[in-house]
Amino acid sequence: MISRTTDDIPPFPEDVPTAPIGTISLAKIVDGDRTESAQAVEACRTHGFFYLDLTTTPLGQDLVNDAEELQDLSKQLFDQPLKDKMAYQHTPGNLFGYKEAGTVKQTDVTLRPDSTEFFNIAKDHMHGVAESRTYPQEVLDNKVLFQSFQKKAHEVCMTILAALATQLDLPPKSFMDKNIFTEPSGDHCRLTHKIPHVTDKNAIGLPSHTDFGSITLLFNWLGGLQIQSRDLEKAGEWEFVKPVPGHAIINLGDAMVTFTNGYLKSAKHRVVPAPGEQAEISRYSVVYFVRPHNAVVMEPLEKFRDLAPEMKVAGKFKPEGDKVLTAGEWMTQRTKQMGQ
Numbered sequence: 604m605i606s607r608t609t610d611d612i613p614p615f616p617e618d619v620p621t622a623p624i625g626t627i628s629l630a631k632i633v634d635g636d637r638t639e640s641a642q643a644v645e646a647c648r649t650h651g652f653f654y655l656d657l658t659t660t661p662l663g664q665d666l667v668n669d670a671e672e673l674q675d676l677s678k679q680l681f682d683q684p685l686k687d688k689m690a691y692q693h694t695p696g697n698l699f700g701y702k703e704a705g706t707v708k709q710t711d712v713t714l715r716p717d718s719t720e721f722f723n724i725a726k727d728h729m730h731g732v733a734e735s736r737t738y739p740q741e742v743l744d745n746k747v748l749f750q751s752f753q754k755k756a757h758e759v760c761m762t763i764l765a766a767l768a769t770q771l772d773l774p775p776k777s778f779m780d781k782n783i784f785t786e787p788s789g790d791h792c793r794l795t796h797k798i799p800h801v802t803d804k805n806a807i808g809l810p811s812h813t814d815f816g817s818i819t820l821l822f823n824w825l826g827g828l829q830i831q832s833r834d835l836e837k838a839g840e841w842e843f844v845k846p847v848p849g850h851a852i853i854n855l856g857d858a859m860v861t862f863t864n865g866y867l868k869s870a871k872h873r874v875v876p877a878p879g880e881q882a883e884i885s886r887y888s889v890v891y892f893v894r895p896h897n898a899v900v901m902e903p904l905e906k907f908r909d910l911a912p913e914m915k916v917a918g919k920f921k922p923e924g925d926k927v928l929t930a931g932e933w934m935t936q937r938t939k940q941m942g943q
């Protein structure tokens with residue numbers, strides 16, 4: 604079965620317009636199919652999002668299964684009383700641990716509280732790359748599952764980064780070398796839970812943002828994720844990204860914008876109440892964020908250093924001032940900016 608967790612949820616309404624993002628096949632990317640890689644580059648220069656079809660490789664199928672098991676685990680994890688979850692709250696400037704719903708992002712002009720709680724579980728902590736912080740017993744009891752998901756998600760993301768590099772006439776490891784699994788980094792698995800819309804009619808799921816790492820691999824089962832339309836007539840309107848069983852949703856983060864000096868894009872996205880009847884039930888997502896390892900210097904690759912400004916697209920290119928940061932410093936700065 605491709606997706607057992609979609610069997611018991613109301614369908615995404617057919618009459619709701621959705622973003623026309625493309626689908627890339629993991630199997631074809633693994634096979635070195637240049638047409639597929641060219642489409643991935645195109646997706647990263649336009650919408651900044653694409654579906655990744657995971658149905659036709661064992662690695663992809665295993666990843667889907669892990670994500671579904673993590674969704675089951677999320678239900679138990681978020682079902683705990685708030686005070687128990689708050690015992691694992693993240694510390695300022697460090698995203699690992701628990702974030703409660705009701706956060707206001709400091710850079711959000713609307714200053715609306717979000718309605719999403721999440722747990723960020725570090726790759727370094729699950730794989731012994733760095734000393735771990737504390738996590739709930741349910742997380743520790745499922746360490747093997749987190750290890751499996753993180754390893755596979757990282758591998759899939761590296762395959763995409765290699766395809767992008769090759770297609771851009773760079774050595775295949777150009778981006779991979781900045782995201783080494785065994786090096787200390789901000790890589791993590793995020794489990795999110797959005798309370799049903801009916802509980803808080805005004806809340807936003809997650810305010811508009813770009814991800815700040817290299818590449819994000821996302822599973823969700825209910826609608827609610829939106830990206831801004833690229834259709835000139837719809838100028839900036841938000842469109843839903845409909846979940847597709849057996850597919851992950853991939854987007855690039857601001858680090859890739861920095862490495863390519865804006866040639867590749869990190870698209871703004873947000874989470875709002877899911878459309879139709881889907882708004883009435885809890886929404887979960889399982890995410891893996893690949894971030895450049897801490898020692899990486901956040902500057903464009905040689906090839907992109909002198910890129911003309913008009914080639915630049917959405918996303919933040921540089922931190923305040925001209926200081927070149929390491930990825931470790933950059934992540935701390937961006938995390939503080941989130942008000943977290």
Ligand SMILES: O=C(O)CCC(=O)C(=O)O
Binds near residue numbers: 793827872887
């Ligand atoms: O839950 C989703 O669909 C998106 C989550 C997201 O954008 C994030 O956690 O950065």
Ligand SMILES: [Fe+2]
Binds near residue numbers: 813
């Ligand atoms: Fe995001």
